[in-house]
Ligand SMILES: NC(=O)c1ccc[n+]([C@@H]2O[C@H](COP(=O)([O-])OP(=O)(O)OC[C@H]3O[C@@H](n4cnc5c(N)ncnc54)[C@H](O)[C@@H]3O)[C@@H](O)[C@H]2O)c1
């Protein structure tokens with residue numbers, strides 16, 4: 001096992017550009033990384049304050065750049081020894097970190113946020129290589145990560161308990177204490193943002209973390225680990241272990257882990273919950289969705305179309321909260337379809353590193369084929385492909401092996417079709433029509449999932465009446481897929497347990513201790 005002090009390769013690659021940028025010789029719109037140019041040769045694990053290279057060739061798997069389809073690196077999975085080292089590093093950092101005051105923790109977190117702000121462009125570019133999404137969206141993700149760390153740094157010094165006066169001068173008080181070593185397990189659709197959304201509340205509350213990114217997107221979590229370390233966090237506070245299912249299992253079963261916060265699919269979420277139950281560990285589950293978006297005839301059509309596009313096509317449609325069941329009231333269906341199809345056809349697909357691109361590449365070839373398979377199935381079941389749904393090959397030769405498809409709108413959909421029932425996790429919008437409010441609500445709720453839902457209407461009473469009846473954890477009125485970090489985010493039903501973001505998440509990363517203080521004599525019955 002070899003330990004590295006610095007991200008040598010990448011730093012070299014970026015140093016010149018940064019110097020030019022800071023000397024204002026290069027505008028920020030000039031990329032230091034273009035698709036097909038970045039080689040990941042630096043180690044992607046991080047614990048005890050350093051990048052760590054592991055040797056486990058039997059587990060080596062290629063990682064692909066979605067934009068080009070070329071191999072980015074080979075990933076070796078952490079096994080029992082490495083997972084234990086990372087957890088022990090986190091355990092040791094926890095002893096220091098949880099004794100620091102909230103103000104002291106906040107200072108380090110604010111510094112981490114400042115570093116992220118300064119490195120916004122570099123991180124976003126690397127995220128594009130990692131994930132395939134457009135640079136515009138990657139910048140938004142980096143901003144969301146920074147804002148989340150800023151937000152929780154502000155809450156770090158507000159953690160407090162309650163004083164309760166009891167009889168005879170006795171009293172009790174409560175303390176909000178951290179849990180200990182928390183594990184974060186992430187999905188591939190928002191790699192950097194998920195790592196921040198999990199670590200920010202965990203660290204603010206005094207916990208330490210071991211984070212495992214998806215093996216499909218292993219590159220950017222380690223940047224966050226370096227940033228926390230550079231900001232002054234104790235060695236081992238935020239650690240990264242790479243690997244898939246087996247590494248995740250080792251983390252969930254590790255006896256020194258107090259909590260697992262998971263983002264991913266429902267089947268994996270169930271396994272995580274089962275594993276955590278063995279150790280009676282705290283668990284947060286952010287799982288999948290098949291969310292409804294209800295568009296009433298009195299909606300502002302332009303906003304409703306914008307909302308439907310935001311609800312379906314961010315991150316190539318690979319968003320948990322996407323409103324992929326778009327219910328449109330019969331009277332405005334033709335107008336809505338005409339406009340939504342026109343706008344969908346105009347989406348610029350291609351090199352995700354370009355500012356003009358609005359839709360990049362899907363995560364992998366098997367996933368692309370799976371999504372195209374859903375479109376084919378929808379066609380067979382009677383849906384009408386109004387646009388898109390085909391493999392797309394950009395004219396730039398270096399992108400020809402990338403995983404692109406044209407965004408798709410399906411018309412004539414009905415509730416029993418596969419495309420309406422299953423989470424496709426790709427750029428496929430299913431449009432359904434409805435007659436009455438009661439009918440729309442009933443059909444919207446007819447799902448085992450309940451992550452999000454949206455309503456477009458200009459009738460304020462209807463908006464709140466409908467939202468009250470929707471069985472979803474995150475509801476949007478006259479907008480969709482906005483996630484300000486001050487606001488809790490999470491699901492009902494099989495879409496998950498617990499929340500991320502907002503004040504309430506403090507409760508998911510702390511435990512309450514009650515202290516009873518007797519000021520008189522013990523009144524014994526014996
Ligand atoms: N609700 C949310 O906030 C949210 C956000 C993003 C993605 N998602 C959901 O995630 C899914 C797509 O992501 P994915 O394909 O990466 O999901 P996934 O469940 O396949 O994998 C998620 C993570 O779990 C790990 N993992 C897999 N099996 C494991 C096991 N047995 N034990 C421990 N860890 C294990 C993976 O390596 C990965 O890091 C979609 O269903 C999507 O809706 C939800």
Ligand SMILES: C[N+](C)(C)CCCC=O
Pocket residue numbers: 189190314318319320321481482483
């Ligand atoms: C920021 N978004 C687009 C709402 C994504 C939230 C995380 C879910 O995948």
